[in-house]
Amino acid sequence: MGTGGFATVYAATDTLLGIKVALKIPSSELISPEMLEEFRREARLTMKLDHPNILPIRDASFIDGQFVIVSPLAQRTLHDRLGKRIAFETAFDLLTQIIEGVAHAHEHGVIHCDIKPENILLFDDNLVRLADFGIAKVAQKTISSSGTGTLGYMAPEQAMGKPSTRSDVFSIGLISYRMFSGKWPEYPFTWPMVGAARLRRRAHPDLIALIRKTIEILPRHRHRDANVLLADWEKVRLKAIRFSRR
Numbered sequence: 001m002g003t004g005g006f007a008t009v010y011a012a013t014d015t016l017l018g019i020k021v022a023l024k025i026p027s028s029e030l031i032s033p034e035m036l037e038e039f040r041r042e043a044r045l046t047m048k049l050d051h052p053n054i055l056p057i058r059d060a061s062f063i064d065g066q067f068v069i070v071s072p073l074a075q076r077t078l079h080d081r082l083g084k085r086i087a088f089e090t091a092f093d094l095l096t097q098i099i100e101g102v103a104h105a106h107e108h109g110v111i112h113c114d115i116k117p118e119n120i121l122l123f124d125d126n127l128v129r130l131a132d133f134g135i136a137k138v139a140q141k142t143i144s145s146s147g148t149g150t151l152g153y154m155a156p157e158q159a160m161g162k163p164s165t166r167s168d169v170f171s172i173g174l175i176s177y178r179m180f181s182g183k184w185p186e187y188p189f190t191w192p193m194v195g196a197a198r199l200r201r202r203a204h205p206d207l208i209a210l211i212r213k214t215i216e217i218l219p220r221h222r223h224r225d226a227n228v229l230l231a232d233w234e235k236v237r238l239k240a241i242r243f244s245r246r
Helices: 033-047 087-108 136-145 167-183 196-202 205-214 228-245
Strands: 007-014 019-026 059-063 068-072 120-122 128-130
Touching: 033 059, 033 068, 087 128, 087 167, 087 228, 136 167, 167 196, 167 228, 196 205, 196 228
Parallel strands: none
Antiparallel strands: 007 019, 019 068, 059 068, 120 128
């Protein structure tokens, strides 16, 4: 299905359950005993996250000498979906699910470190599941000794090797801005950014203020974690939907 800097992903069939699954197989040249142990630790931590908006890991073990991570197979990624126009209410719902999944992880002390459209999977009925919780952190450490995450989606402090729950909030903010404005904001994230005019036409001022807070350069100016963000997000839901329907 695809190859990245860390692993190759295959579509397969679980012959026992009769369902389609995704197999993520890390590149053999990146596997070391130290990395594998950390990978297992992160996998065990992630397997404890039981939430409808987090992609479950069905198995993480050696198969024929290859370390394989097994998970449900999605229809497509949010990256694929962004190629077409998304109605405001659909976008708001997708983002709500993203925030709810991250909030659950934050409650359990897990930081994603690589929230991006490629790691946001879409299933039937617009169900969102976030992939690579915790796993992304190990993968990126393996590829580079610098900050974990994907350049262009990560918070400034994360790029310097100091990720926190506020860093995940920042990444959610970037995706929110893209979904409502149609444009990716770029550093130094000073207002007004590209796409701001379209954002003002589509989004209620309170929603815009919330999004601006999520992508503040200084971490202390953002929401503490996704749970705090979710509370503020729900507060603006009604007025945001009404504004989009006017």
